[in-house]
Amino acid sequence: MNDTAMLAEGFGHYNEMCVSCHGGPGIDPGELAEGLYPKPPKFYKSDDMPDTDEAFWIIKNGIKMTGMPAYGPTHSDYKIWAITDFLLNKMNKMTPEEYQEWIKKYPEKDDDAPTP
Numbered sequence: 001m002n003d004t005a006m007l008a009e010g011f012g013h014y015n016e017m018c019v020s021c022h023g024g025p026g027i028d029p030g031e032l033a034e035g036l037y038p039k040p041p042k043f044y045k046s047d048d049m050p051d052t053d054e055a056f057w058i059i060k061n062g063i064k065m066t067g068m069p070a071y072g073p074t075h076s077d078y079k080i081w082a083i084t085d086f087l088l089n090k091m092n093k094m095t096p097e098e099y100q101e102w103i104k105k106y107p108e109k110d111d112d113a114p115t116p
Helices: 004-022 052-061 077-089 096-105
Strands: none
């Protein structure tokens, strides 16, 4: 974890799938998040982050009776670890300006490309 390529991979997935509910540095959650109960946590503003194994498990399996989907059926463990790495080791350290720079630096890519 904390590998630049893995962080960039995790960022791409987070920005594509997670930011609309959880927000990001300088980005408020979208309209969809307003109707969810319980409200999705805003991790970029949180001091109460899950530990590594718990974050991976939640991303992979989702949380029943909430709006948190399970990404295990559609994403490899590598991709889920990449999201976990970005969430826990990079996002809270980013400024809104840096997050915007990463959007330009790491644009969405073809998700069908092979990953390790």
